[in-house]
Amino acid sequence: MSGLGAGAVIVFVEHATGEPAPASLAALAVARGLADALGAPLEAVALGEGAVAAASALGAHGLGVVHVAHDDKGDAGRPFDTPALPGRLLAHLLVTNAPRALIAAATARGTETLAYAAALTNLPLAAACTQVSAADGEDPARALSVTRLRWGGSVLEEARLDGATVLLTVADGAGADGAVPAPPAGAPRIITLADEGGQPDTRVRLVERVASAAGGVSLAEARVVVGGGRGVGGPDAFGLLEELAALLGGTVGVSRVVTGAGWRPHSEQVGQTGTRISPDLYIACGISGAIQHIVGCRGARAILAINTDRDAPIMARATYAVVGDLHAVVPAIIAELRRRGATPGA
């Protein structure tokens, strides 16, 4: 069971055909911190088309060993468009190399891949971690302590993760503090992952990709989001919010009460079970500020709340507020913008 990767901390690096994803590099920083604390080697694994290029790129991040499996010509032509394959390959790596930890970014793909690898090997997985370290007063080869997000990030959990090999995903935004500088860059040793053995599991097949409709400002990336909640009162009054959003070069976001009532589509929902936004300004109109909504908009630089209730929870999270009926306040803002001939800022 020993050999090259024994006791190592291995990071699963996602990449866009050769370019390591920023979320994976953030996970790498957390993994490096753990590896240093444990005195363990740090390695990476990259899969699919472009894996070898990604491995070379990882040399610049100080990685000396990168495991790869790819479906470039010359390889076994593994079907990377079935969600099961990446997890099977990582499960195989876990069994053959017995690393101390396997770490990935808590993206949809990273999460699903590690969950399947953990399931196949019956190993524990802690999702959405913000911190990981050796557990106080415990053998670091047997126990780690982690801090992880619950309730979409509105509650933190401190937990102990027992086992000689454990898996964890790193939450978005983690790893900023105590970042360990990368050792000097070099050309990493690239090790081709052995086949996972047996027939590849191709039961689930990707049959079609539908490109997202172009045009319009995406909610996740908008610079200004005009949010509407129950206080908007019905589907028609959203015209007002759309008008304000258009004047500011932004887009409309909504609370779950609004999507639940069918006033607006779920694709516009901000929050724990909707979209996370990080605009320069979030204008929350008629939204109370439930924690499940707040976790979706806490990335906003500033929040302007427009609410009839001076004591609504959103007021404790907002930077600015107007106390009043949105049906009077929003038209007045639109009129004032028009009066001044304002155009969206660059």
Added chain:
Amino acid sequence: MNILVCVKRVPATGGRVTLTGDGLAIDARFLSFTISPHEECAVEEAVRLVEASGGGTTTVLTLGAEAAADQLRDALAVGMTRAIHLVTDGEDWDPMATAAAIVGVVRADAAEGFDHDLVLFGNEAADSGDYQVPIRVAAALDRPWLTGVKGLDVEGTSVRARRDGTRGQEVYHVPLPAVLAVREGLNRPRYPSIPGRLRAKKVAIMATRPERQVGGPTMIRLRVPDEEDAQVHVLGTGAEAAPAVVDLLESLGLVNP
């Protein structure tokens, strides 16, 4: 077709979270309880699929305290037909233990003639957000699986399932029997009707106490992240505040004066 849906009882927190004195749970004394919106969509989808297929059963399952029977009744009230309660003492089970108990139900049901063509889950539990129970169940049963599902059509012995990918939507072919973890937005769940509530009361819930498998992470304590309560700057009241708002928009560089 037979469908099993797994739901988890969680407190419906509002604007603030308060923890219990020992820091091990959310203080739910003054809260109502619910399930994840993802799971509500799973329930709705099961009811619609079985209605459309013209026959079969929809079973709702929860693992949780005695009181979690309320969440089973809610699912029965919108049209599910069977309910299974894996009763615990109320402590949080880790995802490995939860998955093992659910696998036990799928196997036991199959032995009794309820072969579940689909096992539906929420993409992640509302409280613990472990993102793994569905995949652990699928792996143990050796069934094909997909997570993040936002649209699905049954086509004979397989489903076409859609999800958001990094480059637009992805459509997958998934043969049955399968395990799917779904996300809110899949459908718009109906509200229970009065007759639905009455019917739900009459369904006998099958309750058992499962053995707990050990293994997963151990919670030590919860913590509410320190959010500096922003000192909110009130720009004004009512329509009169509009000039101050536009001044603000200008100073933030969001509009050109």
